[in-house]
Amino acid sequence: MADKNEELxxxxRGMSKSFGRNRVLDxxxxxxxxxxxMGLMGENGAGKSTMMKCLFGTYQKDEGTIFLEGKEINFSGPKEALENGIAMVHQELNQCLERNVKDNLFLGRYPTNSLGMVxxxxxxxxxxxxxxxxxxTVNLDTPMRNMSVSQRQMCE
Structure with a gap:
């Protein structure tokens, strides 16, 4: 079993999440x-998005464990997940359409130089x-509003 886990x-393991009496993940x-x-498919309400939001730190799981590269993780929010290489493209696009591609990639986590400038x-x-x-191939300076929905989704 240890060899199998090293490959993952x-x-x-055993993740559960409920909203009130509604058990979404069991x-x-x-x-x-x-x-x-991998493709993840299921009917509306099957728990696909809930599972991803638990992984991404948007929701906190009720039970279970998540291992990333063999280490147990439990992200407190999306920022921590992104810092650890976990990203999620949401069903609903969530972009600043007036900003360019590059700005949208770094929203809320702009790198700064030694002077504290972006x-x-x-x-x-x-x-x-x-x-x-x-x-x-993407022009990083293109405002998101000038891109097709599929291009914006790929950038997200």
């Missing part, structure tokens, strides 16, 4: 190996690296 990048388990692409160069470098890894 993410493991959810001791679910999920394992993901590095480099895996480090635009670092933002550009990190954004370019990210899109290069994803195999996407």
């Amino acid at each position: 990048i993410l493991s959810i 001791h679910i388990n999920l394992d993901l190996k590095p480099g895996t692409v 480090d635009e160069d670092r933002m550009k470098k990190k954004s370019s690296e990210l899109f290069r890894k994803l195999g996407m």
Whole structure:
């Protein structure tokens, strides 16, 4: 069993979440190996978004454990999840349409230089690296409002 867990990048064990008397997640388990692409499907109300929001720190799970790269995690919020490499694209787009792609990628967590000023160069470098890894070509200075919904969703 130890060998199997070492291969996993993410493991959810016995996660439960209720809203009042409505049990949305009931001791679910999920394992993901590095480099895996997985589709999560189910009816409306099946708990797909709730599971992701528990992983992302938007909701706190009632029971269970989450392991990321073999270490137990319990993010207090999305900022902490993002800092640890967990990101989520929400069903409802949540962007600042008047800001450009680069600004939207760093909303609420702008890197600063030694003078405490926003480090635009670092933002550009990190954004370019990210899109290069994803195999996407994006003009980082394009305002989000000028992009199609599918392009905005890919950026989010």
